[in-house]
Amino acid sequence: MAAMIKNHESKWYNVESVPDCHIFGIEDRPGNESIPLCDTIPIIDLANSDTNQTVDKIIQASQEYGFFQPFEEISKEANENGWVYMGSNSFAPKGAYMWRDNLKHSCYPLEETMKHWPQYPARYREVVATYIKEIKRLSLRILEAICQGLGLEKGHLEGMSHVEFLTASSYPPCPDPSLTLGLLGHLDHSLITILFQNLEGLQVLKDGKWIGVEVVPNAFVVNIGTQIQIISNGKLTSAEHRVVTNSGKGRTSIATFINPMPDCIIEPAKLLVNEANPPLYPSLSFKEFVNVSKAFGPFTDAVKTTVPSN
Ligand SMILES: O=C(O)CCC(=O)C(=O)O
Ligand SMILES: [Fe+2]
Numbered sequence: 001m002a003a004m005i006k007n008h009e010s011k012w013y014n015v016e017s018v019p020d021c022h023i024f025g026i027e028d029r030p031g032n033e034s035i036p037l038c039d040t041i042p043i044i045d046l047a048n049s050d051t052n053q054t055v056d057k058i059i060q061a062s063q064e065y066g067f068f069q070p071f072e073e074i075s076k077e078a079n080e081n082g083w084v085y086m087g088s089n090s091f092a093p094k095g096a097y098m099w100r101d102n103l104k105h106s107c108y109p110l111e112e113t114m115k116h117w118p119q120y121p122a123r124y125r126e127v128v129a130t131y132i133k134e135i136k137r138l139s140l141r142i143l144e145a146i147c148q149g150l151g152l153e154k155g156h157l158e159g160m161s162h163v164e165f166l167t168a169s170s171y172p173p174c175p176d177p178s179l180t181l182g183l184l185g186h187l188d189h190s191l192i193t194i195l196f197q198n199l200e201g202l203q204v205l206k207d208g209k210w211i212g213v214e215v216v217p218n219a220f221v222v223n224i225g226t227q228i229q230i231i232s233n234g235k236l237t238s239a240e241h242r243v244v245t246n247s248g249k250g251r252t253s254i255a256t257f258i259n260p261m262p263d264c265i266i267e268p269a270k271l272l273v274n275e276a277n278p279p280l281y282p283s284l285s286f287k288e289f290v291n292v293s294k295a296f297g298p299f300t301d302a303v304k305t306t307v308p309s310n
Contacts, residue, residue, distance in 0.1 A: 011088060012101075012172035022088075023179045024096045030210075030244045032178045035203060038211035043219055044070045046141060058142065059149035059236070062224045066239030067204050070142065071219035083117060099180040099245045100171045107132045107164040107256070132164055132256065135194055139164075139258045142192060142222060150232055152269050157191065157231070160264055165190075165257040171201060174245035182243035182251070189290065190225030190257035197221060199251040205240040227260060227289075230281040233268035262287040 023029070042061040048054050061068035083105035088097055106113045110132060114125050143157040171182040182201060195202070202221065203210040213221055229238040243253075260266055267283030284292065 015172075015175055018174065018176045018179050021092070022097050022099055024094060024181055024184075028094055028096075028181065028184060029179050030177065030181065035210050035212050035244075037200060037214050038204070038206075039214060041065055041204070041211075041213060042068045043216050044068055046070050046138075051145070055145045055149040058145045062146065062228075062236040064237075065204060065206060066224045066237035067213065067221065067241075069213075069216050069219040069221050070138070071216065093184055096180075098183055099174050100169050100182045100243070102167055102169040104165070104167045107166050108162070110164075128166070131254075132166070135256045136162070136164060138220070139192060139194060139256075142194075143258070146192075146228065146232075146236070150235065150269070150272065152271055156269060157228075160191075160260055162191070163259045163261055165259055167255045167257070169243075169253050169255070171243060171245055171251040171253075173247055173250055175247060177245040177247055180245050182245050185240045185242040187238050187240055188223060188225040188255075188257060189227065189293075190259050191227045191231075192225055192258050193223050194256045194258065195221040195223070196254045197251070198253070199246070199249060201243050201246060201251045202253070203242055203244060205242075210242070225257070225259075227266050227286065230266050231269050233272045233277060234280045235272065260286040262290075 042057055044057050086102045088101055091098055114129050117125050140158050147157040174180050200215055202213040224236050224238050226238045228236055263285050265285055268279040273279050
C-alpha cells in the first residue's frame with residue numbers, strides 16, 4: 001500500500017526514535033504494561049452443521065466481548081477518485097499522530113466503485129473485488145445468525161441493503177511501542193466489521209482492561225458495530241478497541257465495515273422493545289447518525305466523500 005504513494009514510503013524505515021508528534025499522552029499510550037493475549041474470545045466454526053449452536057455462540061460472544069473470530073473456507077486470492085489515503089501525518093485526534101498509513105474506499109456498488117480504486121499494485125482491483133465478494137457472503141451469514149439469535153424476524157438485518165467500506169492499514173515497526181498507538185481506542189460505527197490481520201496488535205477493552213486479540217489461522221475477527229448495538233437495544237455490545245505497535249515486524253490489516261445504506265433508519269428493533277425494555281437509542285438514518293454524532297470524528301468529512309449517497 002505504501003508503495004502506491006511514493007512520497008510517504010521512506011518515512012517509516014530506519015526510524016531510530018519516535019518523533020515527538022507521534023507520542024501520545026500518558027492516559028492514552030500503552031506504556032510498558034504487558035497486556036495478555038486473550039485466548040477466550042470465541043473462535044467459531046461457521047461450517048458447523050448445528051446452526052443453532054453457531055447462533056448461540058455468536059450471540060454470547062457479542063454480549064460478552066463484542067468480538068468473535070469466525071472461520072470458514074474463503075477464496076485464496078483472497079480524494080477525487082473515491083478513495084482516501086491517510087498518511088501518518090494526517091490524523092492526530094489526541095495531539096499525536098497514529099503510527100500507521102491507511103487507505104480507505106467504498107466498495108459499494110462494487111462494479112461502479114472499483115473503477116475508481118487505486119490502479120497500483122497492478123492486481124489491486126481484481127484481488128480486492130474477489131475478497132469483497134467473499135466478505136459480503138460471510139457478512140450475510142453472520143447477520144443472519146445475529147438476527148436469529150436476537151429473535152428478530154428473518155431478514156431484519158440481512159434484508160437491509162449493505163454498503164461495504166474498506167480500510168487497509170499498514171503499521172510499520174516502531175522503535176518504542178510504549179509511546180505510540182497504531183490506532184487510538186474507538187468504536188466502529190458499522191453493523192459489523194470483518195477484519196483480516198497478519199500479526200497481533202489489536203486490543204479490546206473488556207471490563208475496563210485491554211486484552212489482545214490472537215491471530216487465529218484462517219479466522220477473521222468480527223466485531224459488533226454501534227449500529228447493531230442500537231438495533232439490539234443494547235443487548236449486544238460494540239466494544240472499544242485500539243491497535244498497539246511492535247518493534248519487530250510491520251503489521252497489515254484489512255477492515256471491511258458492513259454499514260447500512262445512508263438513508264436506512266437505524267433504531268431499536270420493535271420486537272425487542274416493550275414497557276420493561278424501553279428504547280435506549282433514538283431512531284436516526286445512518287447518514288444522520290454519522291453527522292449528528294460526528295461518528296467518524298475528524299474522519300467524518302473524509303468518509304462522507306466516499307459514502308455513496310442515494
Ligand atoms: O487494524 C486493526 O486491527 C483494526 C482496525 C480498526 O479497528 C478500524 O479500522 O476501525
Ligand atoms: Fe475499528
